[in-house]
Amino acid sequence: MGRPSERSVPSVARLEDPGLGPRRGRGPTRTLLVVGVALLVGTLASLAVGPVAIPPENLAYLLLHRIGLLAVQDCPTRLVVDGTSVPCSIQAEILFDSLLPIVLLSLLVGAALALSGAAMQGLFRNPLADPYLLGISSGSALGAALVFVNASFLGITLEAGQQDILVPLLAFLGAFAAGLVVLVASHSRWANAETLILTGVALAAILGDLMVLVISLRPLAVALPLTFWLLGGFESATWDQVGVLAAVVVVAGGILILHGRVLNVLQMGEETAAGLGISVPSMRRRLILLSVILTATAVAFSGVIGFVGLVSPHIVRRIQGPNYQSLLPASALVGALLLVVANDVATSVLGGGAILPVGVVTGVMGGPFILYLLYRRRSSAGSA
Amino acid sequence: MTAALPLEAQGISVDLGGRTVLTGVDLTLSDGELLAVVGPNGSGKTTLLRTLLGLQKPRTGRVQLLGRPVDELSPSARARRAAWMPQEERPSENLSVADYVALARFPHIGAFGLEDESDRQAIEGALVACELVTFRNRGVLDLSGGERQRVLFARALAQAAPVLVLDEPTSHLDMARQFEVLGYLDRFRREAPGRAVIVAMHDLNLASRYANRLLWLARGEIAALDTPQASVTPERIFQVFGVETVVQTRDGQVVVFPPRSPEAPPRPRVAGLRVHVVCGGGSGEELLPALVAAGHAVSAGALNLLDSDQALARELHVSAAVEAPFSALSDPVRAENRRLMQSADAIVVAPLCIGAANLANLEDLLELDGTRWVFVLDGPSSVRRDFTGGRGDRALEELERRGATRVKSTPVLMKLLNDSSRRRSP
Numbered sequence: 001m002g003r004p005s006e007r008s009v010p011s012v013a014r015l016e017d018p019g020l021g022p023r024r025g026r027g028p029t030r031t032l033l034v035v036g037v038a039l040l041v042g043t044l045a046s047l048a049v050g051p052v053a054i055p056p057e058n059l060a061y062l063l064l065h066r067i068g069l070l071a072v073q074d075c076p077t078r079l080v081v082d083g084t085s086v087p088c089s090i091q092a093e094i095l096f097d098s099l100l101p102i103v104l105l106s107l108l109v110g111a112a113l114a115l116s117g118a119a120m121q122g123l124f125r126n127p128l129a130d131p132y133l134l135g136i137s138s139g140s141a142l143g144a145a146l147v148f149v150n151a152s153f154l155g156i157t158l159e160a161g162q163q164d165i166l167v168p169l170l171a172f173l174g175a176f177a178a179g180l181v182v183l184v185a186s187h188s189r190w191a192n193a194e195t196l197i198l199t200g201v202a203l204a205a206i207l208g209d210l211m212v213l214v215i216s217l218r219p220l221a222v223a224l225p226l227t228f229w230l231l232g233g234f235e236s237a238t239w240d241q242v243g244v245l246a247a248v249v250v251v252a253g254g255i256l257i258l259h260g261r262v263l264n265v266l267q268m269g270e271e272t273a274a275g276l277g278i279s280v281p282s283m284r285r286r287l288i289l290l291s292v293i294l295t296a297t298a299v300a301f302s303g304v305i306g307f308v309g310l311v312s313p314h315i316v317r318r319i320q321g322p323n324y325q326s327l328l329p330a331s332a333l334v335g336a337l338l339l340v341v342a343n344d345v346a347t348s349v350l351g352g353g354a355i356l357p358v359g360v361v362t363g364v365m366g367g368p369f370i371l372y373l374l375y376r377r378r379s380s381a382g383s384a
Numbered sequence: 385m386t387a388a389l390p391l392e393a394q395g396i397s398v399d400l401g402g403r404t405v406l407t408g409v410d411l412t413l414s415d416g417e418l419l420a421v422v423g424p425n426g427s428g429k430t431t432l433l434r435t436l437l438g439l440q441k442p443r444t445g446r447v448q449l450l451g452r453p454v455d456e457l458s459p460s461a462r463a464r465r466a467a468w469m470p471q472e473e474r475p476s477e478n479l480s481v482a483d484y485v486a487l488a489r490f491p492h493i494g495a496f497g498l499e500d501e502s503d504r505q506a507i508e509g510a511l512v513a514c515e516l517v518t519f520r521n522r523g524v525l526d527l528s529g530g531e532r533q534r535v536l537f538a539r540a541l542a543q544a545a546p547v548l549v550l551d552e553p554t555s556h557l558d559m560a561r562q563f564e565v566l567g568y569l570d571r572f573r574r575e576a577p578g579r580a581v582i583v584a585m586h587d588l589n590l591a592s593r594y595a596n597r598l599l600w601l602a603r604g605e606i607a608a609l610d611t612p613q614a615s616v617t618p619e620r621i622f623q624v625f626g627v628e629t630v631v632q633t634r635d636g637q638v639v640v641f642p643p644r645s646p647e648a649p650p651r652p653r654v655a656g657l658r659v660h661v662v663c664g665g666g667s668g669e670e671l672l673p674a675l676v677a678a679g680h681a682v683s684a685g686a687l688n689l690l691d692s693d694q695a696l697a698r699e700l701h702v703s704a705a706v707e708a709p710f711s712a713l714s715d716p717v718r719a720e721n722r723r724l725m726q727s728a729d730a731i732v733v734a735p736l737c738i739g740a741a742n743l744a745n746l747e748d749l750l751e752l753d754g755t756r757w758v759f760v761l762d763g764p765s766s767v768r769r770d771f772t773g774g775r776g777d778r779a780l781e782e783l784e785r786r787g788a789t790r791v792k793s794t795p796v797l798m799k800l801l802n803d804s805s806r807r808r809s810p
Contacts, residue, residue, distance in 0.1 A: 125476035262495045265487050267477040274439050275468035276543070277460030277491040321523075322477035 028326030114335020117309025135203030143174025179292030231357030260325030307366025388451025423601030735763025738776030
């Protein structure tokens, strides 16, 4: 077939004309680099916004001083808020006990959700899949609700510390239990992408109604903190949370990123994937497990933050194409960037120290964005 | 120890959804063989191929791939031994052609390995072989059906497995690409020892041309497993496909084509004549419909299959003596044509090109006894051509000498025929 033929003449001409045919996007390395730099800039910038705007030079000093690169003992610029001077030690406290954990946690949650979303979209071959596809959000909500409700039911006033531990713990367990149900279901001989998605949908409905049941047992006032928790936020971020989530993102997310080639093969359908030597059911279970661990941990610390996991992989597809080997790491970076920015918006948009739930911001930003993506995609090249 | 056979299957029976799809299939692919699986839709071709690859678990029976039981091989070891090209694939992401073909290296690289030089060579080689080099950056979802099928074929090649299993690899391809794919498979199996190809096909002519043996599947059972020459018979085709065909062998190549349209619907005879038309190459395209419309019982011949007049005759339910494509008229077809001419009231020689292949029509016409009208229809002066060094023209002159009427145009001919048919009917 390699012989020259008349047919090959026009295609050679096409080779010389790079303007013909759809562009397949930028190289994956460049994409990663650009998004990585954007994330770094975004992260640093977000330290400078917020209720107490620490001047950039002070930020630089405090960071360098903390890691021991700077021996000087005082901030370079005086910070005055409402006519009162804020001492350098207080600025350090604000930065290290509040700002930095918040920004880092939002970054990690974004990365975890985006990775999970990309994996779910690839695994279920469905562009509308997201990290909460398998009923994980409802599971975590039920877990959190049990803490809030049970506390008031038993007349216990939870200490702040107790609540900070119990809510994430039960949220994680609820989310993980929901994921486990889907994992167990995937052992069935009837399991395929469609049945598993429907299992997740049914599970979400059941758990959602259970949560309503749990709440309705108690006065309505209980529902308010739960609602705020569900909408998501990072105000209560701690270094412990950052540490746990960082470990999960590095380990589970790292393993997931290594499965880029597997996800590529799965895009051709289970038949071909099997033909190429992938054991589809066991690979599916592995990817679901990794994804559930990432999502459940993220949800435990941040509440249910929508759209990031759905939108981030689509943004990356538009930039560099659908190759999962680079789609996964790039999605993690984009997801991290999106949540850092969303958190900045949430903390600064209302002014006067009032903070909007981050889930509201991502919803308001993400909803229109996904519509834009959908309709732009339809109008270009017909790849539906 | 002798080298293991590429593929061996014994007593394969498969149930799908409670229905038995395959029963007791035995087959052996020998070194360098190209085996074509033929059978109607639903006869179990795809299920057989999937079972041979270990993608479908059989109820009974066992499959050995290069000497190892297929169910004992790991998925990737199996994929290094046999490459699978499914009939169709619906990728859910718009991967580039190059990325798509590169996936074939999965069984070699594994989930976490890095591509090395041999992988890149296999991918490039497959892209070149399938003339996809300039398509490398196109999205697979943006390709036509035929282009996508070539991508699937390239991927099967890039897998670099000694055994190729292909499910209707040419169904979306134009004729040139079909020949290329099958020609490639033909070279592939000869190039190195230990190779073999098994391919499901619908086209019996192509299957007979390229395959060493044909495996005939009917309702999940092997109806025959033999060389094309020995197994392609009208009886076998009727047994397996339930359709009447004409089978001929030319230079060792088996040719299958449909018989003369068997059930011409009874046409109301409006006092018409039985008119036989000697045409071909489009020379009857005006005449045949006009005659049919005027209510004459029309026959035609002898025509070659795939000739435009043959297609027209078939469409009009005009009975015709039909020969294999692009072949000289054989004795049985000539006899058939003579029979049609003998039973006609009038015979019209259309303004056709006369060549060695159809000169026999005129010779047979000259040998008929002279009890029927014969018309020689002139087309535009440039149309009738004689490519037989004068023999054709001499035959036409001889016809005229014996009383054939030369007619200038179709309307004139129609008028003559209609008048005579009116005169005949009381």
